[in-house]
Amino acid sequence: MPTSTELITTTLTETFDLDPSEVTPERTFEELGLDSLALVEMGLMLQERTGVTLNDVPLHTTVGGLAALIDRAEADRAEADRAEADRAGVDRSEADRALTAAPNSTR
Numbered sequence: 001m002p003t004s005t006e007l008i009t010t011t012l013t014e015t016f017d018l019d020p021s022e023v024t025p026e027r028t029f030e031e032l033g034l035d036s037l038a039l040v041e042m043g044l045m046l047q048e049r050t051g052v053t054l055n056d057v058p059l060h061t062t063v064g065g066l067a068a069l070i071d072r073a074e075a076d077r078a079e080a081d082r083a084e085a086d087r088a089g090v091d092r093s094e095a096d097r098a099l100t101a102a103p104n105s106t107r
Contacts, residue, residue, distance in 0.1 A: 027062060052073040
């Protein structure tokens with residue numbers, strides 16, 4: 001699976017015909033020649049690929065800064081998924097205990 005930086009680089013080079021050697025983590029989108037409309041387009045493409053919603057990315061954001069933002073959002077989502085799974089596991093085990101504690105009736 002590509003890193004967020006690789007994903008951004010691929011999106012930029014394929015969509016906006018940029019030279020991959022120009023797309024470095026330190027470069028801003030403005031330095032790469034993108035405008036606000038291009039950033040919206042790139043954000044939608046990255047959202048499709050990552051599931052992370054990117055709203056209002058400023059032109060002065062660096063490639064590395066956006067990659068860190070995506071990584072943080074993905075980590076937050078994974079943590080929320082783990083917490084939900086843990087809660088569901090607790091709920092299931094409580095239900096299992098209730099069923100095993102109930103007396104069996106054979107009427």
